[in-house]
Amino acid sequence: MNTIDDSLNKEGEGSPYRENSGERVVVILDVRNVTCRQSMEYSNTRMDYSKLLRDTTANRQCVVAIAVDGVTYDERGRDVFRIFHSELKGAGFRTVLVPASNNKGKQEGVDVKIALLAQKYALLNKCDIVELITGDGDFTVLVQDLQEEGVRVNVTSFSANLSYSLKDKADEVRILDDIPLVKMQQKSIEEGC
Structure with a gap:
């Protein structure tokens, strides 16, 4: 598990955890937001x-x-x-799993956890930029709050998934399907989504 302290010791070729006197970045990936759009638009890719x-x-x-x-648990x-x-x-991601917050298995706490993590790093002055990988408009208020704390917020999202309000508030927006940001690979048939 990567923590604030030990993540800086993970230097190496190709690793995002390199010592650099430049800007300090916190990257937060909203997994379901990105993977659901990927499954819909790029069903046979990885x-x-x-x-x-x-x-x-x-x-x-x-x-x-x-x-x-x-997080969803099986019968075991x-x-x-x-x-x-x-x-x-x-x-290279530290995974944070949020249990379902109601009896229907809906994952309502994920957005709250993302907001709390981003605020934590900003308020502890551990970052200059928060990179949000999501298109969820619920994060518009978070972006505004982080910017008021002096933290820049960039958003990376699939175009069809990007909220207009989030796009307008972000300092910079990158569109996953318009630029060669990710390499899409074929999924094996037995792997599924």
Whole structure:
């Protein structure tokens, strides 16, 4: 697990966790927001999350990269998406799993967790920029609050998933389907979504 302190020690070629005297970046990936759009638009592809992280940090100092997702358990009490969550960890993301917040299994706490994490790093003065990988308009208020704290907020999203209000508030917007930000790979048929 990457923490604020140990993430800076993960230097290496191709790693976003390199020492750099430049801007300090916190990357937060809204997993379901991105993967649901990917499944709808690119059903037979697989996103390269390692490349996404490298391109998002763009040679700046990555304080931490966090992928926030809801967790669903199978009948044996195991995370249903454990293989995918392991893939995110291997790509350099710290995974934060939020349990379902109601009896229908809906993952309502994910957005709250993302907002709390972004605020935490900003208020502790651990970052200059928050890179949000989401298109969810619910984060418009978060963006405004972070900007009032002097933190720039960039958004990366699929165009069809990007809220107009989030697009208008963000300091910079990158569109996943318009630029070569990620390498899309074919999924194997047995893998599914």
